Amino acid sequence: MQKEQANVLLLKEIAELLNEGTEMFAMLETALKKFLMGTNFETGWIFFIDEKGRTQLVTHVNLPEALSHNNCHYLKKGGCFCVSSYRNEKLDKASNIIACQRIESAIEANNGSSNAITHHATVPLQSGQERFGLLNVASPNTIRFTDAELALLESVAFQMGSAIKRIGLTQQAQEVALAQERNRLARDLHDSVNQLLFSVTLTARAGVEMSQDALIKETFKEIQQLTQDALTEMRALIWQLRPKGLETGLMEAIKAYAEIVGLTLNVTVSGVLQFPSRIEETLFRIAQEALNNVRKHAGVTEASIYITVTATDILLVVRDSGRGFDFDASEQLLSMGLQSIRDRAKEMGGTADWVSAIDKGTELLIRLPY
Numbered sequence: 001m002q003k004e005q006a007n008v009l010l011l012k013e014i015a016e017l018l019n020e021g022t023e024m025f026a027m028l029e030t031a032l033k034k035f036l037m038g039t040n041f042e043t044g045w046i047f048f049i050d051e052k053g054r055t056q057l058v059t060h061v062n063l064p065e066a067l068s069h070n071n072c073h074y075l076k077k078g079g080c081f082c083v084s085s086y087r088n089e090k091l092d093k094a095s096n097i098i099a100c101q102r103i104e105s106a107i108e109a110n111n112g113s114s115n116a117i118t119h120h121a122t123v124p125l126q127s128g129q130e131r132f133g134l135l136n137v138a139s140p141n142t143i144r145f146t147d148a149e150l151a152l153l154e155s156v157a158f159q160m161g162s163a164i165k166r167i168g169l170t171q172q173a174q175e176v177a178l179a180q181e182r183n184r185l186a187r188d189l190h191d192s193v194n195q196l197l198f199s200v201t202l203t204a205r206a207g208v209e210m211s212q213d214a215l216i217k218e219t220f221k222e223i224q225q226l227t228q229d230a231l232t233e234m235r236a237l238i239w240q241l242r243p244k245g246l247e248t249g250l251m252e253a254i255k256a257y258a259e260i261v262g263l264t265l266n267v268t269v270s271g272v273l274q275f276p277s278r279i280e281e282t283l284f285r286i287a288q289e290a291l292n293n294v295r296k297h298a299g300v301t302e303a304s305i306y307i308t309v310t311a312t313d314i315l316l317v318v319r320d321s322g323r324g325f326d327f328d329a330s331e332q333l334l335s336m337g338l339q340s341i342r343d344r345a346k347e348m349g350g351t352a353d354w355v356s357a358i359d360k361g362t363e364l365l366i367r368l369p370y
Contacts, residue, residue, distance in 0.1 A: 053087040
């Protein structure tokens, strides 16, 4: 009875943690730590598994050296019965796993102690019919866990699944609100500042035509040019806030944006461009920033873009033959534009890299999982 009361209290404390959490991975790590502290389980890790069966190690607690070696290399690579069962939809409750290739590979590599951990228990993380991944736990010198331990594991997994669903819905609501705010700002800029700049351009043009004084004419021409440049910047900003062209396709939107900022764009596509909306917008935003960098810093009016789609990845390359820059991948990026590109790629589980040198142009390489 005392043990049951302790378990109820533990689940209550974990539920409170999960209900308060707003950042997905930090929330799961905190809840997993609390669970391990209140049970006989010693270590645990969580995989997210997407619709295509790809695994992502999102958090882990108290891993032995053998499993944490080289940034958890052996947990991230290889196969396991739990993941295979999950992919085949044969895993619907907490279960003991008889053989784990990941743990076996880590032990065989002999890169540190395994703390006598040879087996683990697993349970799917889900909310209703929606599945998110797996929670795995283990203890030293333990091959099988009791029915009571597995029942407790199922209970905490249910709580985690509900919390993951809650945060997912919250993030969706935030994205909708952000899109609505972007649309509002874009409308306001178009209806106010954009129209004012256009009026100034017309006024300056009229001043050039009406004035007879050469110095005044030159001043009006400079005002006209500066206002035209500001108008181009404003239109580009409006497009960044609300990309109208995406409804006609990603490449059409990118081409239209290149035209707005005054770039001639050479396009090469390999594969079928059918992406989820979030990936499509990420690619568009990255291309926007890359083309902005070409226009502002490369000193050329032409760029090339390549998109290659494979069964697992999307590769986006933006290349120019402009003035280039000194780039050291080991140093922190100084440009906010470049950092923004890297952050957007990272949010989608991808990477962003550059190759550039003075007077030898710049090449941006984006790889996103698909």
